Amino acid sequence: VVHHIIGQQISTTAQATIWRRMNEALDEITVETICGTDINKLRRFGMTFKKAEYIKDFADRVQSGELNIEELNNKSDEEVIAELSALKGIGRWTAEMIMTFCIQRPDVMSYGDLAIHRGLRMLYHHRNV
Numbered sequence: 001v002v003h004h005i006i007g008q009q010i011s012t013t014a015q016a017t018i019w020r021r022m023n024e025a026l027d028e029i030t031v032e033t034i035c036g037t038d039i040n041k042l043r044r045f046g047m048t049f050k051k052a053e054y055i056k057d058f059a060d061r062v063q064s065g066e067l068n069i070e071e072l073n074n075k076s077d078e079e080v081i082a083e084l085s086a087l088k089g090i091g092r093w094t095a096e097m098i099m100t101f102c103i104q105r106p107d108v109m110s111y112g113d114l115a116i117h118r119g120l121r122m123l124y125h126h127r128n129v
Contacts, residue, residue, distance in 0.1 A: 001069075002029060004097050005054050005089055006047055014046070021045040034059035054089025061087065072103060 007015035022045050026033045034042075034055060042052035061067040067087070072080050077099065084095035099105045121127060 001058055001084075001090075001098055001102065002034065002055050004094050004101070005051055005058065008051070008089070008094060018046040031059045031062045035063050051089065054087070057088045058090075077105065077108060 003015070003019060006018050022029055022042075025041075025045065026037065039049065039052045039056055042055060043049055047055075058067070062069060067083070072083065075083070080099055080103065081092055081095040084090045084098060085092060090098075096108050099108045
């Protein structure tokens with residue numbers, strides 16, 4: 001989830017750089033290490049204040065038990081989207097990416113994904129998809 005929050009609206013290269021810096025500094029990226037890291041330190045890895053705030057909020061909710069990541073596996077797609085979207089900094093697109101890549105639900109189609117729209121336009125030679 002942290003990886004997906006970092007990657008919002010930035011290039012994959014920038015995302016990889018921030019992720020590498022976090023791994024090097026924290027040794028292991030876990031709920032505990034994030035909860036024990038101050039927002040300003042998270043920002044020094046290259047992310048915005050808002051993203052650092054979103055990541056801290058996510059980790060705090062998991063650590064407190066307010067959000068049970070394992071329980072998401074037992075919920076419907078719409079329930080997962082609703083629960084994740086209730087978190088700061090996570091909208092439908094990020095929730096769908098988390099479902100696809102973290103929860104391993106390959107049947108999730110992110111209709112709002114710009115890369116998918118671009119690919120469909122190229123494939124079908126249409127301007128509007």
